Each structure stands twice: as C-alpha cells, then as structure tokens.
Amino acid sequence: MKNLSYLLVLTIVMISCRQxxxxxxxxxxxxxxxxxDTDDPAIWVNPKNPxxxxxxxxxxxxxxxIYAFDLNGKIIQDKTIRGIQRPNNVDIEYGFQLNDSTVxxxxxxxxxxKQQIRMFSVxxxxxxxxxxxxxxxxxxxxxxxxxxxVSLFKSPKDATVYAIVGRKTxxxxxxxxxxxxxxxxxxxxxxxxxxxGKFSGVxxxxxxxxxxxxxxxxxxxxxxxxxxxxxEPSMGNEEISCFGGEYFDEDIEGIAIASYTDGHGYLIxxxxxxxEFNIFDRETNAYINAVNLSTTETDGCEAVxxxxxxxxxxxxxxxxxxxxxxYFYDLKRLGxx
Numbered sequence: 001m002k003n004l005s006y007l008l009v010l011t012i013v014m015i016s017c018r019q020x021x022x023x024x025x026x027x028x029x030x031x032x033x034x035x036x037d038t039d040d041p042a043i044w045v046n047p048k049n050p051x052x053x054x055x056x057x058x059x060x061x062x063x064x065x066i067y068a069f070d071l072n073g074k075i076i077q078d079k080t081i082r083g084i085q086r087p088n089n090v091d092i093e094y095g096f097q098l099n100d101s102t103v104x105x106x107x108x109x110x111x112x113x114k115q116q117i118r119m120f121s122v123x124x125x126x127x128x129x130x131x132x133x134x135x136x137x138x139x140x141x142x143x144x145x146x147x148x149x150v151s152l153f154k155s156p157k158d159a160t161v162y163a164i165v166g167r168k169t170x171x172x173x174x175x176x177x178x179x180x181x182x183x184x185x186x187x188x189x190x191x192x193x194x195x196x197g198k199f200s201g202v203x204x205x206x207x208x209x210x211x212x213x214x215x216x217x218x219x220x221x222x223x224x225x226x227x228x229x230x231x232e233p234s235m236g237n238e239e240i241s242c243f244g245g246e247y248f249d250e251d252i253e254g255i256a257i258a259s260y261t262d263g264h265g266y267l268i269x270x271x272x273x274x275x276e277f278n279i280f281d282r283e284t285n286a287y288i289n290a291v292n293l294s295t296t297e298t299d300g301c302e303a304v305x306x307x308x309x310x311x312x313x314x315x316x317x318x319x320x321x322x323x324x325x326x327y328f329y330d331l332k333r334l335g336x337x
Contacts, residue, residue, distance in 0.1 A: 020275045022292035025334070027327035028311050031073035034324045036061035040089040040254065040300025041318040041326055044105060044122050051309040054079060054123060055318055056107060057326050058087040058300075066090060066109055068125075071309055071316075073328060079125055085113035089206065089300060092122065093152040093161050098183045104128075106181075108163055110135075110147035117150060117163055119181065119188060133190035135165050136177060144170050151208040153217065153231040162193065164217055164231070166205045175199040176208070176219065178233060196237035200224040207300065209255035209267075211282065216240070218267065220252040226269060228285065243285050249274035254301040256317065257282065258336060265305075266336050268317065270298040277301070277319070279336070291334055297322035303331060 034057070041057045054076065055069045064087045068079030090109040097103055105122040116132035136145040149166035161181045174195035182189050199205055202223030210217045210231050217231040225245035230236060245252065253270035265282035276290045277298075298319050305315040315331030 020290075020292040022276060022290060024292050024294040025329065026294055027329050028333075029071070029073040029328035030321075031055075031057070031067075031069050031326045031328070032075050034059040034065070034067050036064060036324070038299075038320045038322075038324055038326060039087075041302045041320060042090045042092045042107065043302050043304050043316060043318060044092050044107070045304055045306055045308070046123070050306065053308050053316075055316075055326065055328070056090055056092070057318075057320070058090050058109060059324075060086050060088055060112075062086055062113060066107070069326070071312065071328070073326075079123065081118075081120065081125060084109075084111055084118070086111065087118075088112050088148045089150045089208070091150055091152045093154055095154070095159075096161055096181070096183070097159070098128075098188070099185070106152075106161070108150055108152055108181075110150045110165065112146050112148060112168070115142075115145045115147065117147060117165060117179075117190070119190075128188045129190075130187060133179070135179070136167060137192070143168065148204075149206045149208040149219065151210045151217065153210040154212050155232060156213070156215065157232065162231070162233075163190065164208055164210065166197075166208055166219060169204060170199055172199050172201060173197075175205055176217075194233050194237065196229060197227065198239055203251065207252075207254045207270075209257050211257050211259065211265075213259060213263070214282075218255050218257075220255060220269070222251045222253065224252075226252060226255070226267070226280075226285075241285065244269070244278065244280060244287060247271070247278045247287050247290070253299050254320065256301040256303040258303040258305050258315070258317075258331065260305050268301060268303060268334070270301055270319070272297055272299070277334075279334070289335075293317075293319055293327065293329065293334075295319045295321045295327055305331060 068076040176197035207220040225242040259265035
C-alpha cells in the first residue's frame with residue numbers, strides 16, 4: 001500500500017511539473033464536437049468573402065471524416081467528407097490548374113488505412129483523384145506504407161503543386177515522399193518525384209509544414225528536433241538544420257507557419273505534453289517564446305494572417321484539442337506582432 005501511495009504521488013508530481021505555468025489564453029471559438037478523434041486542421045480563406053472561410057479538420061478513425069467548420073465553429077454538413085478510413089493530416093493549396101480554362105483550390109489529406117492520399121476541390125468538395133492516389137508504392141513492408149502527415153507545396157518556379165507525405169513508421173533515410181500533382185485531359189494524377197528526410201528512430205514523424213514563399217519544408221522528428229529541408233526537388237535532399245528540440249517537454253507535434261506580406265513570420269509548434277506552443281522566427285528559426293493556449297495534447301495546428309471577420313480581424317490560428325474539437329483564436333492573441 002505504501003509503494004502504491006508513493007507511485008501515485010510521484011505520478012501527480014510528474015504531471016504537475018509538465019503542466020504549463022504560463023497564463024492561459026482562452027479561445028475565441030470552440031468548435032462543435034466530432035465523432036471520434038480530432039487531429040489536424042487546415043484553413044481555406046474564401047477569396048470572395050473571407051467571412052465565409054472554412055476550417056477543415058480530420059477525425060481519425062476507420063469511420064472517419066474531414067469535418068468542415070464555419071468561423072463560428074459550427075459543422076458545415078454539406079462540406080464535410082465522410083466515410084474516410086482513418087484520415088490523419090490535411091492541407092490546402094490555392095490555384096491548382098485543372099485545364100486551360102479551369103483553376104480550383106484543393107484539399108489533400110492522408111487516408112491511412114487505404115495507404116493513399118485523397119484530393120478534393122474547394123469549396124465544392126468534388127473528388128479529383130479517382131478514389132485516391134497510392135503512396136509509398138515501393139515499400140515491401142505494409143507498416144511502412146501507412147501515411148500520416150501531408151503538406152502541399154506550390155513551386156514559385158513553375159507553379160507545380162506537390163504533396164509531401166510522411167508515414168507512421170519508416171527508414172532512417174527517405175522517410176518522406178514527394179509527389180507532383182498533375183492535370184491533363186484524362187484527369188489528375190500523382191507522380192512520384194523523390195524521397196528525402198532523415199528519421200532519428202526515436203518516435204515518429206507526423207507534422208509537416210511548407211513555407212511556399214521561401215521554399216522550405218519543416219517536419220517534426222517528434223523526440224528530437226524540427227527538421228528543415230528544401231521543398232524544391234531540384235535543390236537537393238540535404239538536411240538544412242535540426243533545431244528547437246531543447247524547448248520541448250517530450251513530443252514535438254503540429255507546425256503552423258504564420259507568414260506576412262513583408263516576408264516576416266513565425267513557426268508555431270505544439271509542445272504537446274506541456275500544453276504550450278513554441279514560437280520560432282520564420283527567417284532565422286531562432287526561438288522567441290512560448291504561449292499557453294489552454295489546449296490539451298495538441299497534434300495539428302494551422303494559421304493564416306489575413307483578416308477574416310470581426311472576431312478574427314488579425315488572422316486565425318486553429319489548434320486541435322483532445323476533446324474531439326478544435327480551438328480558434330484571433331492571431332493577435334498569440335502576441336506575434
């Protein structure tokens with residue numbers, strides 16, 4: 001009994017030491033609940049009416065979905081994609097050229113149990129992928145073909161849109177695969193371009209974020225650091241840096257990039273067990289500070305810096321919360337500028 005009491009006290013002390021002591025920032029909006037288990041958000045800014053922008057979020061089970069929320073956190077039923085087998089991460093890209101006369105914004109997400117990525121047009125939510133694009137095709141082990149993270153990159157050089165995909169587990173070299181998404185008279189295809197990215201083997205890699213303007217891809221090697229590579233395939237596969245690990249309590253999770261028109265910006269990264277977000281300079285990747293956004297066990301997060309409505313006048317930051325929902329914040333409340 002004494003040993004049990006000692007272990008109980010020790011557990012309580014360890015948990016309390018992990019909890020953030022920073023002042024809590026309460027969200028402006030909390031979304032309606034999903035059915036299963038939220039993970040990763042993406043924000044689509046409506047170019048015609050920003051107040052009608054949509055936040056998409058994954059719900060990762062076999063009977064999963066990509067939920068669509070309005071800026072009040074209400075589920076938009078006719079924009080929600082259901083019947084997805086464990087969707088994990090999701091991203092948005094603007095201005096995908098379908099043909100000579102048609103351009104659309106796109107949403108891409110991983111469907112882990114089908115070992116594929118999916119692609120839909122936004123905001124009409126029409127599938128563009130013929131049922132899905134296979135990933136990690138050359139892997140012999142099924143466990144190495146289970147996609148998790150995904151981020152989209154639109155090349156400033158030639159406007160090619162790429163999907164950069166990570167997985168549940170993988171090798172020490174070539175953990176990420178990069179695919180070019182191409183459209184022609186037959187439809188859209190996904191074409192393998194390269195594999196890159198070192199993996200420590202400590203935990204796993206899920207969170208991926210791309211800085212389109214500067215041409216960098218960041219991903220969380222969860223137990224070690226944030227890793228940085230060139231997003232443009234022609235720039236090579238060498239690791240640029242591995243930074244920030246000392247500022248995390250345990251798991252390094254979701255990465256959001258807040259980029260401003262003057263070129264300045266920030267990386268906002270979930271310090272999952274601590275309940276905080278670490279903020280790094282976009283240009284130097286130097287650590288700036290941390291904020292406590294009152295979320296629990298955050299996986300994915302996302303940010304946009306344009307005004308959306310009266311609530312989100314300075315942009316929007318979205319964080320997954322471990323209660324089957326997402327938290328929305330006016331970006332100014334993070335103290336970035």
